[in-house]
Amino acid sequence: MDNTKTETTTESDITRITITLPTNAYFMSGIRDFTLSLIKNMTDFSEQWAYRFQSVVDELCNNAIEHGSAKKNEEIKIIFLTKERKYVEIMVEDSGTGPKKMTALELSKLVDQRKNQDYTEIGIRGRGLAKIVAEWTDELKFEDIENGGIRVRIKKFLNDPELEKDASQLQGQQVVTGRGPIGPTEKIVLET
Amino acid sequence: MAQATISFEEVPSNVPGSLVKIVKIIGQLDESNVDEKAKEIYAVLEANPKNLSLIFDVTGLEYMNSKSVGYLTDWYQKVTETGGSLVVVGAKPNIYDILQVVGLTQLINFYQTLDEAKFAVMKK
Numbered sequence: 001m002d003n004t005k006t007e008t009t010t011e012s013d014i015t016r017i018t019i020t021l022p023t024n025a026y027f028m029s030g031i032r033d034f035t036l037s038l039i040k041n042m043t044d045f046s047e048q049w050a051y052r053f054q055s056v057v058d059e060l061c062n063n064a065i066e067h068g069s070a071k072k073n074e075e076i077k078i079i080f081l082t083k084e085r086k087y088v089e090i091m092v093e094d095s096g097t098g099p100k101k102m103t104a105l106e107l108s109k110l111v112d113q114r115k116n117q118d119y120t121e122i123g124i125r126g127r128g129l130a131k132i133v134a135e136w137t138d139e140l141k142f143e144d145i146e147n148g149g150i151r152v153r154i155k156k157f158l159n160d161p162e163l164e165k166d167a168s169q170l171q172g173q174q175v176v177t178g179r180g181p182i183g184p185t186e187k188i189v190l191e192t
Numbered sequence: 193m194a195q196a197t198i199s200f201e202e203v204p205s206n207v208p209g210s211l212v213k214i215v216k217i218i219g220q221l222d223e224s225n226v227d228e229k230a231k232e233i234y235a236v237l238e239a240n241p242k243n244l245s246l247i248f249d250v251t252g253l254e255y256m257n258s259k260s261v262g263y264l265t266d267w268y269q270k271v272t273e274t275g276g277s278l279v280v281v282g283a284k285p286n287i288y289d290i291l292q293v294v295g296l297t298q299l300i301n302f303y304q305t306l307d308e309a310k311f312a313v314m315k316k
Contacts, residue, residue, distance in 0.1 A: 025223035026193040032222075032255065051286035058257055062223045128258035131294045 013084040015042065023065045023074045023094075031078065032058055043082050044158055052136045053156070057090060059128035060152050064094035067102065087138075087157045096148030104142035104150050111140070194220040194255070198232050203247070203310060210243040210276070212313055214306070218252035221260040230263045237267065243275040247309045251282030261294050268300055281309040 005020040017038070021027050035057045039050035057078065064076040074095045081089040102110070107129075114130035129152075134140050139155040196219035203212040213236065221229060237244065246267065250256075256264075268278045281303045283291065291297050303309040 028222055028224065029194045029220060048285065048289065051289065054255070054286075055257070055290055058222065058255075062257065062259075065223070125259055125262055127261055127294050132258055132290065135293045 013086075015080075015082045015084075017080040019078045019080075020075050021078075023076055025062065025065060028058055028061060031061060035080075038080060038082070039088065043088055044085055045088065045156075049156070053088065053090075056133050056136055056154060057092075059133050060090065060092040060154070063129055063152070064092045064150075067094070067098040085158060087155055089153065089155045091151055091153045093145060093151045094149040096145075096150065101148075102150070104144045107150060107152075108142045111142075193224045194222040196221050196225055196229050196253075198229055200236060203313075205245075206314055207243075210245065211240050212245045212247065212310070213240075214247045214249055216249040216252070220255040221253070222255060222257045223259065226257065226260045226263065230260075233263070233267060237270055241274060244271055245276040245313045246271055246278045247306070247313060248278065248280045249282055249306060249309075250280055250284075250287055253284065253287055256287060256290060258294070261290065261296065264291075265296065265299075277313055279303060279309050279312055281306055 005018075007018045008016070019031070019034075021031070032054045036050050036054045039045050039053045040047065045053070061076060061078065074097055076095075077091075077093040079091040079093075081091075083089075111129045111134060114127075115134055129140075133154060137154040137156050139153070141153045143151040143153065145151045196217060199216045201214040201216065203214060205212045215233060215236075217229075233246075236246075248264070271278045279301045280291075282305075283302055288297070288302065291300070291302075301312060303312060
């Protein structure tokens, strides 16, 4: 990828990788391969989740390219943040030059609307963010950014985030959590 | 750019007036190629407007994006509305996972082998 820029920084247990690339769908197979490799080799997520992240990143970037940075010579930015044994956070930013520019709030509402639509009502397009990204992430946020574009931010915790919250609020108790990559979550609270 | 090849093979049908085709997809379908590749399948649908059944052999499909899922849904609707059927065979775990999360596994039947898929299509 000659037209891409990559930057890696590490602070304590957080690794940040930023990739900037031209808005061209031709680069996406390389980005998917990179995502798969990153998740498999640098996180404790399972192989199934590595493939899921592959889809998530692809859908986020497609959305940014098509709606956010559609003009020639524009760029999108992909930021991967991995906190060891905790979570993966991915942000995709566009430049706000798409033909049907939306605000973060408008895009958020559209995604919420499509989450509940029947598969027959959606049409050829419209599943990416609402069905794939929303289902396979714990947090999905849309933010307006300074350049006029949108930043879409997703986060996926290695363990159940609700239990992480419970654990921080419990005092004098030990919380043991168990969660497989796709299985149910179990919570056992041991009184100490 | 993602690479994908689509090939078609006709399966002898025991039902007069009906046509069964295997649609074999190898490679990856993403934003860079899915629109072009989809045209090949729409051409088959246009050439056979009634009683066409499609067996999608995705044994060699490594990735599909949400738009290709949209196309698959559209083909399913078009084929079933005109007297045919559409089934999928050989989906890799990541492909099945994608189709499951968007709800298509509740709509379309999936099979492990081509023989199972052919049998299912022929008996309808």
